[in-house]
Amino acid sequence: MASKVIHALYTDDDVLMDAVKKVRAEHYHIEEVFCPFPVHGLDKAMGIPHTRLAITSFMYGCVGLTVAILMMNFIMIEDWPQNIGGKPSFSYIENMPAFVPIMFELTVFFAAHLMVITFYMRSRLWPFKEAENPDVRTTDDHFLMEVDAGNHNVDQLTSFLGDTGAVEIKVIDKEEDNH
Amino acid sequence: MYTLSNRLRLFSIILMVVGLVGLIIGFAQRPGSIEEVKEMMAAHDAHGGGHGEAQAADHGESHGKEHAEDAHGGDAHYEHVLHQLQNKPWAALYAAAFFFFMIALGVLAFYAIQFAAQAGWSPVLFRVMEAITAYLVPGGLILFVILALSGFHVNHLFVWADPEVVAHDKLIQGKAGWLNGTGFIIRAAIFLGGWLLYRHFAVKYSRKQDEDPEGNKWYKKSFKISAGFLVFFIYTESMMSWDWIMSFDPHWFSTLFGWYVFASLFVSGITTIALITIYLKSKGYMDFVNNSHIHDLAKFMFGISIFWTYLWFSQFMLIWYSNIPEEVTYFITRIEDYKLPFFGMLVMNFIFPLLVLMNSDFKRVNWFVVMAGIVILCGHYIDVFNMIMPATVGESWFIGISEISAVLLFLGLFIFVVFRALTKAPLLAKGNPYLEESKHFHY
Numbered sequence: 001m002a003s004k005v006i007h008a009l010y011t012d013d014d015v016l017m018d019a020v021k022k023v024r025a026e027h028y029h030i031e032e033v034f035c036p037f038p039v040h041g042l043d044k045a046m047g048i049p050h051t052r053l054a055i056t057s058f059m060y061g062c063v064g065l066t067v068a069i070l071m072m073n074f075i076m077i078e079d080w081p082q083n084i085g086g087k088p089s090f091s092y093i094e095n096m097p098a099f100v101p102i103m104f105e106l107t108v109f110f111a112a113h114l115m116v117i118t119f120y121m122r123s124r125l126w127p128f129k130e131a132e133n134p135d136v137r138t139t140d141d142h143f144l145m146e147v148d149a150g151n152h153n154v155d156q157l158t159s160f161l162g163d164t165g166a167v168e169i170k171v172i173d174k175e176e177d178n179h
Numbered sequence: 180m181y182t183l184s185n186r187l188r189l190f191s192i193i194l195m196v197v198g199l200v201g202l203i204i205g206f207a208q209r210p211g212s213i214e215e216v217k218e219m220m221a222a223h224d225a226h227g228g229g230h231g232e233a234q235a236a237d238h239g240e241s242h243g244k245e246h247a248e249d250a251h252g253g254d255a256h257y258e259h260v261l262h263q264l265q266n267k268p269w270a271a272l273y274a275a276a277f278f279f280f281m282i283a284l285g286v287l288a289f290y291a292i293q294f295a296a297q298a299g300w301s302p303v304l305f306r307v308m309e310a311i312t313a314y315l316v317p318g319g320l321i322l323f324v325i326l327a328l329s330g331f332h333v334n335h336l337f338v339w340a341d342p343e344v345v346a347h348d349k350l351i352q353g354k355a356g357w358l359n360g361t362g363f364i365i366r367a368a369i370f371l372g373g374w375l376l377y378r379h380f381a382v383k384y385s386r387k388q389d390e391d392p393e394g395n396k397w398y399k400k401s402f403k404i405s406a407g408f409l410v411f412f413i414y415t416e417s418m419m420s421w422d423w424i425m426s427f428d429p430h431w432f433s434t435l436f437g438w439y440v441f442a443s444l445f446v447s448g449i450t451t452i453a454l455i456t457i458y459l460k461s462k463g464y465m466d467f468v469n470n471s472h473i474h475d476l477a478k479f480m481f482g483i484s485i486f487w488t489y490l491w492f493s494q495f496m497l498i499w500y501s502n503i504p505e506e507v508t509y510f511i512t513r514i515e516d517y518k519l520p521f522f523g524m525l526v527m528n529f530i531f532p533l534l535v536l537m538n539s540d541f542k543r544v545n546w547f548v549v550m551a552g553i554v555i556l557c558g559h560y561i562d563v564f565n566m567i568m569p570a571t572v573g574e575s576w577f578i579g580i581s582e583i584s585a586v587l588l589f590l591g592l593f594i595f596v597v598f599r600a601l602t603k604a605p606l607l608a609k610g611n612p613y614l615e616e617s618k619h620f621h622y
Contacts, residue, residue, distance in 0.1 A: 041621075054539065085500060097496045 004149040005031060005174050006157060007134060008166035009142050013039045016143040019164035020045045028157065029148040034138040053122075057115040064110025068103040134172070142167075181464055181601045187594065194591025201584025205268040208580070213257045216264065220257075262335060263572045268581040269334040270571040275585035276322050277423065278447075278563045279593045281440075282556075283314040285448020287378055288412055288441075294381075294405035299616035300475055303467050305608040306601070307456050309382050311448070313600030314593055316378075319371045326423065330363040336571050339429045350430050358426055366422055370415045377408040385608055392610035416441055424563075427570035431509045433494050442487035446528075447559045449479045450552040455597065457545045465606055470543040471622045477542035480555060481532055488529040513565060516574040520561045527558030560586065 010016040017039065023030055030046055033039075073092050076082065076099070081089040088094040120126065138144045149157055149171065158169050210216045290308040293301045332340040338351070339358040345351045351358065381401060388397035417437030425436050433439070453476040459465045498506045513521045531554050541547045568576045608614065 058537070086502065087500070097492075097499050100492060100496065 003174050004154065005172050006147045006149045006154070006161065007168075007170045007172055008145045008147065008161040008164070009135065009137070009168040010145065010165060011142060011167055012165075013037075013143060015165040016145065017042065017045055019145065019161070019166065022164050023145070023147060023161070026160065028152065031146040031148050033146070034133045034135070034144040036139055036141060036143070039143075053115060053119060056118050057111045060114040060118075061107045061111035063114075064107040065103055067110065068099070068106035071106075072099045072102055181459070181598075181606055183598050183602050187598055191591045191595035191598070194587045195595065196591075198584045198586070198588025198591055201580050202268065202272065202588060205271065205579070205581030205584055209265050209268060210261055213254060213261055216257045216261045219264075220260070259573075260575055263575040266335050266571045267575065267579070268585075269329075269336055270567055271581040271585040273325055273329070273336060273571075274560070274563050274567045274582070275589045276318070276325055277567075278560050278586075279314065279589040280318040280322050281444035281563070282447045282451050282593070283312050283318055284374065284416075285444035285446070286311040286452060287315065287374060287448075288409070288416075288445060289448055289452070290381065291377070291405040291408050291412070294401050295409055297402070297613070299613045300472065300620045302608055302611040302613050302617040303465070303472060303620075304452060304456060304476075305385060305611065306604060306606045307452055307459070307465075309385060309604070310597050310600040311451060311455065312378050312382070314596045315375055317592060317596055318589070319375060323367055323371055326367050327364050330360040330367075332360070337426060337429075338570075339426060354429060358429060363422060366418065370419050373408075373411050373415060377404060377411075380404055381408075385611075386604060389605070389608060389610035392612070395612050397610070398612055413441075416444075424566050427567055428509060430505055433498070433509075435490060435494055439487075439490045439494060442483060442490050443559050443562055446480060446483035446487055447556060449476060449483060450555045452476060453480065453548055454552045454556075457549055459601075459606070460545070467607060467618050469620070471620050472617075473545065473548060474539075474542045474622060475620075477536055477548050477551070480548070480551065481536040481542070484528055484532040484536075484555060488525070491525070491529075509569075512569045512573075517565055517569060517576070520565055524558050524561040524565060527554050528562065531555075531558075 008019070010019060013035070016033070016035075020030065020033065020042065024045070024047060033042060033046065035042070069092075076095070077090065077092050083089055084098075087098060092099075124132075133139065133144070134146070135142065135144050145161075145166075147157065147161065154171055158171070161169050210219060286308050290305070290312065292298075293305070293308075328334055329336040330340055332342075335341065337358075338344045339354070340360055340363075345355060356362075381404060384397045384401040384404070388395070388401070391397065420437045420440035421432075424440060425432060453473065456465065456468055456476070457473065460468060495510060498510060501507075532551050535547065535551045536542055564582075611617075
């Protein structure tokens with residue numbers, strides 16, 4: 001099934017922000033906005049729900065901490081207790097200060113790496129993935145707003161987008177399988 | 180303009196009076212002789228169940244040793260306790276005086292950093308910071324008097340100030356070139372003088388900038404002295420921490436002690452800025468402060484709490500691991516005699532702020548920041564307590580009337596001075612060139 005979308009291009013992030021607010025005020029549906037750089041506050045203006053990445057990061061950190069504790073307990077206490085500098089080697093809790101740097105590092109390691117991987121998966125990014133942005137200029141100096149034109153009068157919507165400061169407006173018949 | 184309400188003024192005066200009376204009682208209750216100490220300990224052991232027995236057993240053992248080597252026997256121990264208990268109100272006074280002084284000093288450093296970094300988010304908070312640093316004047320004078328009394332051995336807080344101790348102590352003799360009453364007082368005068376001088380001119384320039392913002396002449400002066408002050412501060416703060424705190428244990432030293440004390444005073448100062456700002460907002464002042472400013476302050480509270488823990492752990496782990504007797508004794512005393520405050524402080528200063536302030540949204544909720552802030556401040560008081568008490572009162576510590584009264588006294592003085600200073604100038608530093616950016620600060 002083909003759906004109609006309108007691509008409106010902007011050359012300034014402030015103009016884009018105002019346009020996004022106006023378009024949403026008119027209850028048109030913004031599918032996506034493509035930017036050459038992150039625009040501060042755009043996610044809020046578009047009404048995208050708050051990211052849950054921070055929560056996953058906390059959970060990954062807890063996993064890392066657990067792995068570190070279990071790993072050091074196995075290596076240094078259970079499997080092969082070693083007497084290093086006369087430190088107690090048969091009790092995890094008494095030897096804990098020596099393991100704190102490892103616990104810290106693995107917490108950070110797990111939180112950081114797994115969070116980045118989660119972010120890539122959630123953003124549908126992977127190696128050799130074809131770019132989704134519909135216009136190469138969005139990687140340089142243009143901002144592209146994709147507005148759903150499905151149930152609207154296309155001419156009216158086009159002129160409205162022109163009023164918001166778009167420098168170029170294209171009507172696209174979008175195939176479902178084009179990405 | 181802020182006006183000091185009569186209720187707050189009365190509250191602070193009541194705190195001061197109660198604190199002063201309590202402190203006088205604390206000084207009056209000091210045991211005067213060994214017999215009084217024996218009576219006190221007998222009374223204590225009588226009503227303490229298992230704890231008393233454990234202590235008695237403990238004492239018995241040490242008495243045995245003393246009996247063997249000296250005919251006076253138990254009296255040597257009681258005399259030791261007597262000195263500790265005589266020190267206790269002094270140590271309590273010192274800890275509280277230093278704690279509130281260090282809050283003001285931390286705010287002064289934070290204020291200077293805002294200028295040196297040309298920060299755009301914070302100018303709406305400048306008047307609160309300036310008001311808190313007003314406490315440096317009375318707080319610094321009181322601390323100077325206490326330091327002078329201690330440095331010249333009017334009380335027994337610093338063992339290096341006692342000529343009899345020094346005569347029998349090779350290590351302190353070696354450090355006498357630095358650790359002596361005269362040098363101690365001269366250095367204290369230089370530190371305090373430098374900080375108060377910067378405070379005086381920074382506030383003056385900030386007020387002038389309001390009157391005459393043309394060309395940012397005064398702002399540029401503020402920038403220059405702030406940068407200069409920060410260089411002076413980081414050296415003097417470090418030396419201050421050796422003199423005023425580390426020299427309680429004159430045999431022991433730690434090379435990152437200055438940083439450790441700095442982290443403590445910095446986080447206490449930032450927390451106080453947040454608490455006073457939230458208080459003023461709740462009274463309807465400072466509507467130009469939005470929740471992004473509170474969020475930023477809370478981020479600093481969170482970050483510097485972790486920085487403090489990092490330094491605490493760096494100091495602890497190396498000494499614990501190397502286990503060199505003259506170093507590790509510092510932590511052994513604290514873990515054996517001060518278990519609860521020592522580990523309790525870690526919970527209050529690290530685990531609690533870590534978990535409570537981790538969530539981004541919570542940092543904007545005022546009551547959350549206030550709750551975390553109060554715990555952080557209490558935790559850092561205990562940190563100061565842990566740094567001062569083991570060397571001055573040893574195992575005879577308890578949170579008694581002198582400790583609580585000293586805190587109330589200086590809390591009252593702090594509230595009185597800071598809120599009176601707030602009435603002296605408009606709450607908005609309207610001439611600051613970054614004011615518009617700060618007002619629209621949004622995250």
